[in-house]
Amino acid sequence: MTPQEIAALITERFGSRILESKPDAINPWSAVEPAAILEVSQFLRADDRLSMDHLELLGGVDYKDRIEVVYVLYSMKHRHRYTLKCRLPREAPVIHTVESVWAVANWHEREAYDMFGIVFDGHSDLRRILCPDDWEGYPLRKDYKAPKSYRDMPV
Amino acid sequence: MEVDYSGDVMTLNMGPQHPSTHGVLRLELKTDGEIVADAIPHIGYLHRCFEKHAENVDYPAVVPYTDRMDYCAAMNMELGYVLTVEKLMGIQVNNRVRCIRIIMAELDRIASHLIAAGTYGNDIGSFTPFLWCFRDRETILDLFEETCGARLLYNYNWIGGLMYDLKPGFEKRLIEFIDYFEPQVDKLNTLLSDNYIFIKRTAAVGILSPETAISYGVTGPNLRGSGVKFDVRKDEPYLGYQDIDFEIPVGKGEYGPLGSCWDRYMVRIREVKESCKIIRQAVAQLTPGDVHESIPKRVKPPAGDIYMRTECPRGELGYYIVSDGSLKPYRLKVKSPCFTVMSAFREVSRGTMISDVVAILGSFDIVLGEIDR
């Protein structure tokens, strides 16, 4: 399926919960309402025409006014790729986990939490993965200031 | 993930310093005698904030940082990044650059698989293949050293071209090496791959079913070992791989259930032979040219985001770059194949023995630099 067809299909199915679609960009994407992400993910995985069984990348991006969670999805069966983006407010970035749809989301979401502070609702084991467990701050945010010391060691 | 432990469980730490965790990885094993009830990997010991660094330097200056992620296959790391930026900017490289990139990527693939095979033999207890593999890898590193001056971390693939052209006589030395090397793979098979004890240690262990593998995002030789025939070089070709004739080895479950450690290991050994084929064809397709031709004066990609993946020896390496039109990347996210494979480790190693945990970890062929970035 071409990106235009995919965009049309999910807009038709989910209506206004798909906020924006750019299937002509070099990396075709659609912005999804954060509350609907679980349903959209399940549909993309289960539907035979789409069959997005491979979650390639789940990452956070910090824009000045919002934090975005990017989902790059790929279908091994149909060999097509599509990207979903969810925009979250910077003060309280909360979104539901897609761990139940793709098992690899477990670790990717832990990293997004570790680096951006995005809280994933329903995640089975949300704790830091790359930084030490008692680290303070979210390093990949644009306004992050490294602490002066960690456990009496200068940073 | 709640796990039910029955009986007395002892926590054994295969701690960050351990001869066979292939880097600084901490495995918290909950053992009941020799059986492992749960194996929880803890990573982050080698986290060097690559993604944060990439936001603070220019696009061309990110290339040495990418080297240091998977230091065993640095050429492929650079290649992935450079191809992503070139796709975002719409740069086309000439045939000479394309062929040299293929040659270097495949040589690095052979070198990386030799490390994987040698250290895997070491983990299983057979010390000799380690030395044989490293002896052959030395010639590859010599070839790299004469081309770009470095044995392990190259900074060779640049955005739009390469750092240096090949030295005169490189093709001759390369073909001599490939001619010498192909029979050595058969010798290695006789010593290790077809050894009865090795098969007994690996062929019924660490079964990863295709569905689990895809759900956990496992790619590369680990996925192909489970029987799924998928390789980025064939299914989403880049660098003109569609014009090169080679096979994709897939695990067939010859000595046990499909998706065992032996299958994954054997896929790598067979891939080495395929890489030799690819190198010969790339050398034949090599044309004279200027490798610095398409290198832009300033790398300033248009605003937007892009995701591109390449096949590195450990799986699919994906780069997601968000550009805001300036000289520095706004966001550079790496999807490293070893990261996703480690997320599957806990499920695959539950209920096995301690010796099997080592065998499974070795068959996944992880490099911590790539997991932690």
Add this chain to the structure above:
Amino acid sequence: MESIARLLQFIPRYDALPGIVRALLPVLVSCVVIFAALAIAVLFAVWLERKVSAHIQDRLGPMYVGGWHGWAQTLADALKLLLKEDIVPASADRLLYKMAPFIVFLGAFAAFVVVPFGASSFVSDLNIGVLYIVAVGSLSVIGIIMAGWASNNKYSLYGGMRAAAQIISYEIPSTIAIMTVIIPVGSLSMVDIVNAQKGGIQHWFLFRNPFIFLAFIVYFIASLAEVNRTPFDIPEAESELVAGYHTEYSGMRFAFFFLAEYANMFLVASVATTLFLGGWTQIIPASIAPQLVPGPILFFLKVLVIIFLQMWLRWSLPRLRVDQLMYLSWKVLLPISLVLVLSVGWLAVYW
């Protein structure tokens, strides 16, 4: 020991010494001689191992220390280990920790008392020689368990437990394989066993009887497990347990474990040589020529062949997993050795 006793007569005023001293002195001198010979043999074996492993791995091994092919390398390493700091882990059980290496060494060393190196070159001709060797040789298990427990380290504990299970399991097929040799000889004395093989290669037990040939193979495999050599080196599996039961040992204590392992190798090779390869007797049949090479030298050469075989296997084969090891011992070697013993007994009765 008689020859040592005769040599000691030359000490001035030997007869004036009290009786008990005259009884114990030959014993002490023999022990020192055996220990010295063993130490030199182990030094040589370590150098040989490094050279054999190097050439199998397509490299050279020690080349500089001492001149010709680094023959003094082991001496240099032993000296280095002697000079290291003596560390005892803070929460280790001090007495057991310190005693463990000696007990492991004891198990190998004490068994050399009955091994005949030549026609009259042995310390003692016990009439239960073989039984004594099997009994004393299993003392080293105690030392290994002590080392594993006393180190207060989970890895060492794993190594100790695995070693105990392994050594005890493999003693059984090993002993039963030895019994196949006892049956034709009719005596447990090592000297009698060697004397029964006098006269050349056709008299060696290895070639006299197809069942004993198979018993040699069973004994060789079981003895590899007794000595913790690859493919049975699970207790010291470096890639899994760091170093197993000797993880916490360094310096001279570690050197002692090393010495004990190679002494054990020599013991097992000596027993195999004595029982199956004719001990110190000649290779060429007696009808062609009498024995020209002195007994001890021929004995050492035969032991060297077996040790070379052990080293060759170590550097070629991977390691077996614990349960596969147990399976091999209980379900493969044990039934085979029982069948072999019965067959040899049947042959002895009906032939």
